Each structure stands twice: as C-alpha cells, then as structure tokens.
Amino acid sequence: MDSFNEDSLIVTQANKLATASYTLTLEEKRIILLMASLIRRDDEDFKDYVIPIIELQKYLGLRNKNFYERLRDICKKLRSRPVSINQHNGDWLEIGWIDSAEYKSAKNNELGYSCLILSFSPKMKPYLLQLKEQFHSYMLSNVANLKSIYSIRIYEILVSFRRKGKVVLEVDSLRKMLQVEHKYLNFKDFRNRVIIPSQRELQEKSDLCFEFVEIKKGRRVHEVQFIIHEQECPTQTERKSVPLPNQLRIFQETGAEKEQDELYEKNVQRLLDTGVRKKIALQMVKEKEPSHVEENIEYALTLFMRSKKEDKDLASLMIASIRDDYTAEERKKRRKKEEADLKRKKREWKTKESERLKAKKTEKEREKRENRFGSMNSKDKEDLFKAFEESGKLNSFMKKKWSRNNPTYGIAGSIFLLFMDEYLKQKVNKEKKVSCSGIPSYFSNKIKQLS
Structure with a gap:
C-alpha cells in the first residue's frame, strides 16, 4: 500500500479561512484537508477529486461494517456545514464547503473501483485558488495523525501567524472560531478541554508547538497570547503513514516533477544567458540538484558584482561555482544553525514546561491547604x-x-x-x-x- 509523500501533499489556504468560524467533525475536516492538498498551484478552477473508497476508508480510520452509511452521513452533513468568513469593513460571507459528493460503485464507472467524487463550492475559490498574499501552507502529514478537531483548528490558526512567532487572540473570538461559544462558557473549562489538550497533542505529533499566556481584564481572562515554536515533528519516524489513493499520489508526484522540470529549465536558460555553452549547461544542471544549482548561480552573480576586475568571466565563474558547489559550506552552516536553533527551542520549551508543571503543582498544593483550613x-x-x-x-x-x-x-x-x-x-x-x-x-x- 502506497502512503503519503510528506514532501508533496501540501495544504495551502487563505489566512481568513484558518480564522473563519465553522464546525466540522474530525472525519469531515480530514476530507476537506485531503481535497485542499490536491489543488495544484497553477489551477485556475476547482476539479472533481476522485478518491477510491477502499483507501478513503483507511485514511479516515473507519473500518466498521456500516462504513457506506457512515460515509454518506458524513458527506450529507459536510454539504450542509456553513463556514462564516469575516470580510473587510464589517462585511461577511456565509458559504458551504463542498458543492457535491457523489458515490460510484465499481460496476458503474470506467475506473473499475468504487470511489467518492467530491467538488468544492465555487465560492471557496478566493480562499483556496491562485493565492498571492495573506495565505499559509503546511504539509498534510503534520495534522493527519491528530485525533482532535480542536488541535487541527488551533494548528491552522497558529500556522497563519507562524512568521510573527506569536499572536494575541480574544477569548470570545477564539471560542467563535471554534464554534464553542455556548459549550465552554467558563474559561477554565475552555482552557482544560480545548487549549491544553491541543497543546499536548501538537507537541507530541506535529511540527509546531506553543505556549500560552492568559491576559486578564479585571478578574476575567480576556485574551490569550500564543507563543509559537517550530520543532522537528516528534513522531515523524514513529507515526504510521497515512494511506493515499494511488492515482492521487501519482497526481501529486507529477505536480512535484513539473516544478522540478520548470526549475531545471530556468537554471539552464540562466546559464545560457551568461555565456555558458548549451552542452556544458545541460550536463552541469543534470548532474546537480536543481535547488543547489539555483543557489550557486545566485552566489556566482554576487561574486561577479563584487569583483573589481572588468575582465572577470561570468560564464567561467558560473561553471566553477556549480561544479565545486561554492554554497555547500553555506548550506552546512545554515543546517547546523537550524539544528542548533531547534535544540535551543526544545530546551527552552522543556524548561518552561517544567516550570509550568512545578507552578501548577504548587498551586494545587496551596489549594489543598486552603481547603484543609476551610474545613x-x-x-x-x-x-x-x-x-x-x-x-x-x-x-x-x-x-x-x-x-x-x-x-x-x-x-x-x-x-x-x-x-x-x-x-x-x-x-x-x-x-x-x-x-x-x-x-x-x-x-x-x-x-x-x-x-
């Protein structure tokens, strides 16, 4: 059974969609994420997404006998689920997630296997297609193993603020995003049932973790500040791979190959433009990783611009830079720095988590003493x-x-x-x-x- 390629299945969506207000079950959210991860960067319109039933069953983790009834129920509810998106100047938009969900048995379609055919609602286009600004991307594998819908939602919200490293959200706004404004009225319940379990699950299973600080207004917790940390996915080597339909895997790999081909052609053309002979350019680009070639081209250009010699041969400099991999040492330093930063962040996180647990223990002990005195x-x-x-x-x-x-x-x-x-x-x-x-x-x- 083929599994997800972590480097190819990427969910990209507008930040407004991450902070939108909606309710989805875990299975419904997983279906939406799978559909979103199949959108290609150059797609101008939504397509029908065909998913084999046998592999969808494994992806959703539904193995009971009444799977088909359960799947139909999931799709029915998914069609009726609204998503509320706030626009500029107080405007708002209420739309549905999917336009249609169609089941086809093996005997009734040309593919030769039972499948589910899904399509997004056309009104979702501005939030999933041709995104140029105010959007975020993440690997589907980073959330595919999360068991709580709240963990996935909080992950998406925080990913949209990842570059800033922190974000302050009003408690009422966060409740509204998660659609729990009438469920956990007491902040203590909201913190213990939603925020802390999500914090633990993300730390254990994802590439992102967070700390949070309660900000009070009077005696009431009015806002929560989330401090966002990136980490190496703790369960990356341990977690079970999530099954991916064969033709979807091929579809994604084809998309990845297309991007590589585009970069390959771009690198060849840039070398030709600097006077490198075509035969040499093709040979050099073929032998090296496209991203490494691109880095060395940029590095050679920088060296050329800094050089005071008027007779400096740019073509020769390009060839030498790529052949001898001038940027290898820089990449090595960058990798070491990233690893050191990651270790430092983990140490800081462990220290703060230890302090938090100690403070919590002290608070509990004090509470016990106060209760003992009160009795x-x-x-x-x-x-x-x-x-x-x-x-x-x-x-x-x-x-x-x-x-x-x-x-x-x-x-x-x-x-x-x-x-x-x-x-x-x-x-x-x-x-x-x-x-x-x-x-x-x-x-x-x-x-x-x-x-």
Missing part, C-alpha cells in the same frame, strides 16, 4: 492562629501583611499555610502518643512501629 472548625482555627502568632515565623514587616480576617492571602498567607501543615502533623503525633498511653508496652511499641 477546620472555629476552635481549631483559633488554636492554629494563636500557635502561628506565637511561633515567630513572621518578622515585623510580614506581621503587618497578615491578618486573621484573610489568613491565606499573599506571601504571609503561604507561610501561614506551611506552618499549618507542620502544626497539624505535630498535633496528630501528640494524639497518637496519648492514645498509646495506658496500653501495655509490647502493644504500644507495635503501634508505634505501624504508625
């Missing part, structure tokens, strides 16, 4: 206050910051809660000693050993 009766609290005030744990400055009315507040409150832990432990130990008095020494020793 104490008035007499026990009075005894605790008296013991704390007599303990000398607070200096004269800290004493002014602490009061019985709000004993757990601030740094002084933290000291009070830690003191409470020790105080209660000592109290329990004293009670054990009292309970053991009057018991024969043999049993008393046994009880002490067990305690």
Whole structure:
C-alpha cells in the first residue's frame, strides 16, 4: 500500500479561512484537508477529486461494517456545514464547503473501483485558488495523525501567524472560531478541554508547538497570547503513514516533477544567458540538484558584482561555482544553525514546561491547604492562629501583611499555610502518643512501629 509523500501533499489556504468560524467533525475536516492538498498551484478552477473508497476508508480510520452509511452521513452533513468568513469593513460571507459528493460503485464507472467524487463550492475559490498574499501552507502529514478537531483548528490558526512567532487572540473570538461559544462558557473549562489538550497533542505529533499566556481584564481572562515554536515533528519516524489513493499520489508526484522540470529549465536558460555553452549547461544542471544549482548561480552573480576586475568571466565563474558547489559550506552552516536553533527551542520549551508543571503543582498544593483550613472548625482555627502568632515565623514587616480576617492571602498567607501543615502533623503525633498511653508496652511499641 502506497502512503503519503510528506514532501508533496501540501495544504495551502487563505489566512481568513484558518480564522473563519465553522464546525466540522474530525472525519469531515480530514476530507476537506485531503481535497485542499490536491489543488495544484497553477489551477485556475476547482476539479472533481476522485478518491477510491477502499483507501478513503483507511485514511479516515473507519473500518466498521456500516462504513457506506457512515460515509454518506458524513458527506450529507459536510454539504450542509456553513463556514462564516469575516470580510473587510464589517462585511461577511456565509458559504458551504463542498458543492457535491457523489458515490460510484465499481460496476458503474470506467475506473473499475468504487470511489467518492467530491467538488468544492465555487465560492471557496478566493480562499483556496491562485493565492498571492495573506495565505499559509503546511504539509498534510503534520495534522493527519491528530485525533482532535480542536488541535487541527488551533494548528491552522497558529500556522497563519507562524512568521510573527506569536499572536494575541480574544477569548470570545477564539471560542467563535471554534464554534464553542455556548459549550465552554467558563474559561477554565475552555482552557482544560480545548487549549491544553491541543497543546499536548501538537507537541507530541506535529511540527509546531506553543505556549500560552492568559491576559486578564479585571478578574476575567480576556485574551490569550500564543507563543509559537517550530520543532522537528516528534513522531515523524514513529507515526504510521497515512494511506493515499494511488492515482492521487501519482497526481501529486507529477505536480512535484513539473516544478522540478520548470526549475531545471530556468537554471539552464540562466546559464545560457551568461555565456555558458548549451552542452556544458545541460550536463552541469543534470548532474546537480536543481535547488543547489539555483543557489550557486545566485552566489556566482554576487561574486561577479563584487569583483573589481572588468575582465572577470561570468560564464567561467558560473561553471566553477556549480561544479565545486561554492554554497555547500553555506548550506552546512545554515543546517547546523537550524539544528542548533531547534535544540535551543526544545530546551527552552522543556524548561518552561517544567516550570509550568512545578507552578501548577504548587498551586494545587496551596489549594489543598486552603481547603484543609476551610474545613477546620472555629476552635481549631483559633488554636492554629494563636500557635502561628506565637511561633515567630513572621518578622515585623510580614506581621503587618497578615491578618486573621484573610489568613491565606499573599506571601504571609503561604507561610501561614506551611506552618499549618507542620502544626497539624505535630498535633496528630501528640494524639497518637496519648492514645498509646495506658496500653501495655509490647502493644504500644507495635503501634508505634505501624504508625
């Protein structure tokens, strides 16, 4: 079974589509992504996308007996799913994702196998075709293994801001994009059910990870700042390949080959323009990677422009640059720098994640102490206050910051809660000693050993 070629299946879409407001299930989103990845850069119109059923079944991970009923239900719902896109000057657009979904059995089509034929809604053209600005691209393999629709959505939103490295989004706007404005009204639920699970899954399975900072307005979390990090896909060597229909793979490879051919021809022409003989130009370009040839041509031009010698032979310089690969060392340095940057980002991420987990643990421990204090009766609290005030744990400055009315507040409150832990432990130990008095020494020793 052939699998996805990670270097050829690329999803390209307008940034507005990433931040649009819509609801899709995981299976529906995967179908849309597969369709989008089959659009070629030079396509001027949408095509019908033919996907073999047997391979679509594996791609979607649906192996149950009622697959055909499930697929029809997915396509029906997908046709009715709206996507809301905000335009300039307060304008908006409500459109559907697909124009049609057609199933053809093996006996009823010329291809000889059962297939699903899908087509995008024509109104989607400005957001998927002939994109020149305000768009982003990513490899389908970076999201193909994600199990949460929220992870995929947040990935797409963050990819559209990848170059900036960070973005601040209003909580209400983010809820609206994900269509959960009526589902997780409490930010804590939204954070724990949507943001944090997505953060973990992206870190484990994708080429992008993020940190986030809650920005409050008053007592309410009003905005979230996402800090975006790029990483080597952690599961790239481990993850299972996602099956791709044979003719779709060929279609994509043909597109990749076409791009290589175009670059090959461009490089040959540039060499000819500088006076390199055609036979030599063809031979040199054929022997080297097109991208490496292109880099060396640019490098040779730079050297030529810097040279003060009027009789400098550009053609000879081009040949030498390509033959001896003048940019090899530069590529090596660039690769090392990229690897070093990646390692540094990973270290920073691990450090910050460790600090976050420690802070979370400390917060939980403090919460437990506060709950323990809250469950104490008035007499026990009075005894605790008296013991704390007599303990000398607070200096004269800290004493002014602490009061019985709000004993757990601030740094002084933290000291009070830690003191409470020790105080209660000592109290329990004293009670054990009292309970053991009057018991024969043999049993008393046994009880002490067990305690």
